[in-house]
Amino acid sequence: MGGRGNTQPVVPRSIRQPAGVSEHLPDDRGRIVTVPPTSRHEGLSDGRLLYRPEDAATILSVTRTRVYDLIRSGQLPSVKLGRSRRIPGAALHDFVDSLTAEGAK
Structure with missing residues (x-):
């Protein structure tokens, strides 16, 4: 696997994938893990009040x-x-x- 300097930029979840859809992302050791969907309203809110x-x-x-x-x-x-x-x-x-x-x- 790549060295430590070979990391990908962190992209906010709302940009990567629509709400309610599981994602397959690398963990801290580079292994691919499935991340379950979070809030069903995640696509509506970008954190603003x-x-x-x-x-x-x-x-x-x-x-x-x-x-x-x-x-x-x-x-x-x-x-x-x-x-x-x-x-x-x-x-x-x-x-x-x-x-x-x-x-x-």
Whole structure:
């Protein structure tokens, strides 16, 4: 196997593989191990606590106008920071969960 200077750069999990998919990665000794999927919402969150409406629209695959409609209707909670509107990451998770629950009925 290669020497110690032959390491690969660490790529964030959300870029390497979609959420919910097992990965095969080298461990500290170079052996390939299977890493189980983590949170099913991992693809939605990049670690930020708050998202701009434009970012939330991209994550939800809807228009910015639709995000503002969801905020106005109370379906998507948001917070106001000065003159800016932000959507908590947890609110995005909860919104997707509510859609999934509605679809299961």
